[in-house]
Amino acid sequence: MLLPRHHLHAVLLLGVLVSTTATTAAEHGSRQLNILWLSVEDMSPWIGPYGDMTVPTPNLDRLAREGVVYDNAFATSPVCAPSRSSLITGMFCTRIGTMQMRNGNPSKAAVAKDPAAYKDIPGYEGLPPAFVRCFPEHLRAAGYYCTNNSKKDYQFKEPVTVWDESSGKAHWKNRSEGQPFFAVFNHTGTHESQAFPKAKRRPQVVAPEAVPLPPFYPDTPNVRDAVARTYNNIAEMDAWVGQRLAELEQANLLEQTVIIFFSDHGVGLPRGKRSCFDTGTRVPLIVRHPNGRNAGSRNARVVSFVDFGPATLSLAGIEPDARLDGTPFLGTFAYERKDYRRGHAYANADRFDSVYDRSRTVSDGRFRYTRNFVTDLPYIIRNAYREQLPMTGELYALETAGPQTPAQWQMAATVRPAEEFYDSAADPWEVNNLIDTPEHQERIATLRQHLEAWIADTG
Structure with missing residues (x-):
């Protein structure tokens, strides 16, 4: 059954939480830790470690048993390129x-x-501040062999000094003997395009009639096919994770390597990708440390993509620049901020191809506040790329046909409210806007203040 975060609520109620993990190179003698990023595309936490058993994910289940599952990890944008710019720089994409x-x-x-x-029409790209470098440059300067296999898409032209290798053949195996490595492997099989009719159809692990549907979708064959393909793509991705683990084991490097598994943003289906909801911004994050450190535990700390680069540097024993937006949540230099960033994750939604938008959102892991600066847009923004998915047209049709259930009100709306507030624990699909509810006004005011501080600081 698809349970996006019911496991999290149980964890919070039981208080079964662990403190920030601080694996360091010093704990392994003079040997520097290897660091492996396993990045997948367009995937919400619809996997076993987060309570969703729709398809088996034995390799991710293994990572969770041997590592730490983070219950509150968030992308800085519900679409790939902006969020990747935060991953590589440690900066909010609105700032750069x-x-x-x-x-x-x-x-x-x-x-x-x-x-x-x-x-x-001139071309343009992002412009990080002069002190900001793509963080693998710091790792290379410290002797790491840095490889990327192979997606970049950072929204700016990265310098040639970022990677030792960046291609479909890049691999940590190509380093000098004994050299520590930072390696990124990116899996594209879960991308939204892989649910399009023209895409390769993966082996059917779950049939369309057997998949659970989010309550905001109509129950139609096209919707069921898209959701089933999404799950079947996840099952294939899990096998890819197993291959990466096997490579480390065969080289006797598993217990010398920190493994960080995550997705670049939420699910690629409509009302996930390109939307400022949990379905668009909340991502899976599993970190496996060597030698069973904190194995099988969960961590409720709110983690943002701006934190990933600083955390990776910290694992390597490199102190991140304090001017970065991100905070290291792992390694020697792990700490918590004392400003509006502490315990909160922020995200933006702006132009998507030719459609202009401007929304900003903040989550503390339990509650979400969103400010829509463009209100005369539907929730399902008209986007030619996603229209290759047949279910998209059926969602568009709800505007004239009307919602079939109360939970589908967002699908049928032609405009959006200026403000939204959701209790993401009681309402995990975020369909009940509580912005006018009297008992939440104090909390709304607090999150509004945090969001306004972030906007004033970063843009």
């Missing part, structure tokens, strides 16, 4: 100008289709 999807020059295909339309 990488919040649009996407930046850069128009594609060659777009220009060829309509040269006149693009004649006077």
Whole structure:
């Protein structure tokens, strides 16, 4: 059954939480830790370690048994390129100008289709402050062999000094003997495009008629097919995780390596990707430390993508620049902020291809407050790319046909409220907007204040 976060609520009630894990190179003698990122695309925590047993995920279950499951990890944007800019820099994409999807020059295909339309449109990209470097540069300077296999998509042209290798053949095996490594492997099989009819159909682990549906979706064959394909893609991804673990074991490096598994944002289906809800921003995060440290535990700390780079540097014994937006939650230099960032995760939604939007959201793990600066848009923004998914048209049709259930009100709405507030524990799908509820006004005011501080600070 699909339980997006019911496990979390049980954890909070029982108080079974662990403190920040601080594995360091010093604990392993003079040997520097290896660090492996396993990054997947467009996936909410719809996996076994988070209580969703729709498809088996034995390798992720193993990671969870041997590692720490983070229950409150969030992307800085519900779409890939902006969130990846935060991962590589430790900065909020709104601060460095990488919040649009996407930046850069128009594609060659777009220009060829309509040269006149693009004649006077300059290309542009994000511009991180001078003190900000792509964090693998610091690792390389400390002797690490850094590889990326292979997606980048950072919203700015990264310097050639970021990676020793960045390609579909990049691998930590190519390093010098005994050299510590930081390696990123990215799995594209869970991307939203892999649920399109033209995409490769993975082996059917769960049938469309057997999948659970979020309450805001109509129960139609197209919806069930898209959700089933999403789950079957997750099952295949789990096997990929197993391959990465086997490579480390075969090289006797598993107990010398910190493994960090995560997704670049929430599920690729409509009302997930490109939306400022838990379904768009909450991600799985599992960290396996060597030699069973804190194995099988859960951590309720709120973690943001801006924290990943600083945490990776900290694991390597490198102190991150305090001017970064992110806070190291792992390693030698782990600590908690004392300002608006402590215990809160922030995200933005801006232009998606040709459709302009501007929303900002904050979550403390339990409650979510969202400010929509553009209210004359539907919740399901019109986006040509996602329209390759047949269920998208059925969601559009709810605007005229009306919702079939109360939970589908967002799907049928042609406008959005300026403010939204959700109890993400009592209402895990975030369909009951409590912005006007008297008993929540104090908490709403607090989160509103935090969000306004973030906007004033970062843009």
